[in-house]
Amino acid sequence: MAEWRFLRLPGLARGEQSAPIVPERSVAGRTLVTLIAIMSFLSAMTLGGVVLVQKSALGWSADVGREVTIQLRPVDGAVMDSSLRTAVALAEATPGVASARALSLEETQDLLTPWLGAGVDLSALDVPRLVVVQLADPREADIDKLTSDLKAVEGASLDTHAAWRQQLNGMAGTIVASGLLVLMLIMVATVLAIVFATRGTMASNRSIVDVLHFIGASNSFIAGEFQGRFLTIGFRGGMLGGFAAIVFFIVVGFAVGAVMPQAAGQQLGVLFGRFALGLDGLLGLIAVVPVIAAVTAITSRITVRRFLQTTS
Amino acid sequence: MIEFLNVGLRYGQGPEILRDLDFRIEPGSFHFLTGPSGAGKTSLLKLLLLSLKPTRGKVMLFGKDTTQLDQDGLLQMRRHIGIVFQEFRLLDHLTTYENVALPLRVLGEQESSYRANVIELLEWVGLGERLNALPALLSGGEKQRAAIARAVIGRPDILLADEPTGNVDPDLSLRLIRLFAELNRMGTTIILATHELPLLDNFPFPRMVLNDGQVHIHG
Numbered sequence A: 001m002a003e004w005r006f007l008r009l010p011g012l013a014r015g016e017q018s019a020p021i022v023p024e025r026s027v028a029g030r031t032l033v034t035l036i037a038i039m040s041f042l043s044a045m046t047l048g049g050v051v052l053v054q055k056s057a058l059g060w061s062a063d064v065g066r067e068v069t070i071q072l073r074p075v076d077g078a079v080m081d082s083s084l085r086t087a088v089a090l091a092e093a094t095p096g097v098a099s100a101r102a103l104s105l106e107e108t109q110d111l112l113t114p115w116l117g118a119g120v121d122l123s124a125l126d127v128p129r130l131v132v133v134q135l136a137d138p139r140e141a142d143i144d145k146l147t148s149d150l151k152a153v154e155g156a157s158l159d160t161h162a163a164w165r166q167q168l169n170g171m172a173g174t175i176v177a178s179g180l181l182v183l184m185l186i187m188v189a190t191v192l193a194i195v196f197a198t199r200g201t202m203a204s205n206r207s208i209v210d211v212l213h214f215i216g217a218s219n220s221f222i223a224g225e226f227q228g229r230f231l232t233i234g235f236r237g238g239m240l241g242g243f244a245a246i247v248f249f250i251v252v253g254f255a256v257g258a259v260m261p262q263a264a265g266q267q268l269g270v271l272f273g274r275f276a277l278g279l280d281g282l283l284g285l286i287a288v289v290p291v292i293a294a295v296t297a298i299t300s301r302i303t304v305r306r307f308l309q310t311t312s
Numbered sequence B: 001m002i003e004f005l006n007v008g009l010r011y012g013q014g015p016e017i018l019r020d021l022d023f024r025i026e027p028g029s030f031h032f033l034t035g036p037s038g039a040g041k042t043s044l045l046k047l048l049l050l051s052l053k054p055t056r057g058k059v060m061l062f063g064k065d066t067t068q069l070d071q072d073g074l075l076q077m078r079r080h081i082g083i084v085f086q087e088f089r090l091l092d093h094l095t096t097y098e099n100v101a102l103p104l105r106v107l108g109e110q111e112s113s114y115r116a117n118v119i120e121l122l123e124w125v126g127l128g129e130r131l132n133a134l135p136a137l138l139s140g141g142e143k144q145r146a147a148i149a150r151a152v153i154g155r156p157d158i159l160l161a162d163e164p165t166g167n168v169d170p171d172l173s174l175r176l177i178r179l180f181a182e183l184n185r186m187g188t189t190i191i192l193a194t195h196e197l198p199l200l201d202n203f204p205f206p207r208m209v210l211n212d213g214q215v216h217i218h219g
């Protein structure tokens, strides 16, 4: 018996040799650790999702913003090839433009294949043609000048993808806001669960509380003993859940990389290259652990104090 | 030291189970508190332990009106009072040593400062060999001696005992009360509640008899 006691590791809350006053097993420990682990996992998932969406949206938006497209509709009496050359020249003359290139007929055909099917000979058809304009710096490019210059080319119009970007940003904003709302709800649910668990623990440890009272323990001492337990539980649950979430994101990242067919090619590679949490996202996930532990400790402390005030 | 002034007590809207209690208890005295089961012995001890407030009248302790004390005042005063229960109320997951040391531990004292005292006291009550035993392994008499040690480790001025011999055989009961008498000889004021009258004949101490909500002191 004696040897066993000395082998025991000191509690997290206090580095004493003596056994904790509130026995570890009496605090519906495992259930609560599981519950908190699940809540942390959900919080971390939500947070990670929010970070992913935010980052990807920003990335895509920036990518798309670095490119504008000039579309040339076929016009009677105009020669498409010369219109294309003019448009390229006008674009290249615009400040802030890095390069401009007309898509060849084959490239245009490739673009249209999904809609028209393969093997359609476009040379027999009049199809709109595109000039892809890469901007050196989207903020300094003089899009207005290019727009007005292009009025000289019949059938030309400029697409800055502004509407699409706005839609993307709006969608991302909605997802982020919903994610934060979900995060808040998870926190509220966690707090409520801890309140119930704490009350249950206090009720089932009523005899210990009574003994502590009549041997002269103050309410803050008693609260501290219980809070120590709950801090440990919150920390364990938070670690489990946070760790699981990180593993989840890593595994999903690899799985997505492995499952994507090679043929889907570079575009998706670029896409999922960005579809990663990044260091700051990872730190955010790790921050869930102390936050959950603190929420657990504070909630249980308040609950314990209320309980003690109404019973002593 | 203890003075009851016209004290009455009722639980909720129920009848007054203690009424017109008017008595004094001098420091260093030893009183038995007797009366049939349900007479109100435990309730009277709870008034003294400050875990109940009288519904009327005043309970004076150490010259202070306890009804006027705030929570901290009650706590400070409670630390001068030790209590022993019939059902021992040791914490099952702590050893004898840890149980007895608990009142000092909750005061925030360092173990190194009290370890020797606790062991000495446990030896004095005859538990020197049982320091590391959990309560489940102790006999009834051993548990009650541990509970008594826990009640006196903080050197209380008043020691209350509620049917401390209720769960041990007569022979052990006698020895337990001798232990209380010994503590009283060393200066502790003692009130020991029991309904086992034959036991008391072995001791010369006065008896407070509760009957019909009122108390009379004999001897």
Ligand SMILES: Nc1ncnc2c1ncn2[C@@H]1O[C@H](COP(=O)(O)OP(=O)(O)O)[C@@H](O)[C@H]1O
Pocket (backbone or CB within 6 Å): B011, B014, B017, B035, B036, B037, B038, B039, B040, B041, B042, B043, B044
């Ligand atoms: N918490 C309580 N609520 C209501 N009535 C109580 C409570 N505790 C004791 N009583 C009543 O008060 C009376 C005295 O009880 P108690 O002080 O325990 O007597 P004793 O210790 O002498 O047996 C009994 O009638 C009992 O039913």
Ligand SMILES: [Mg+2]
Pocket (backbone or CB within 6 Å): B041, B042, B043, B162
């Ligand atoms: Mg009783």
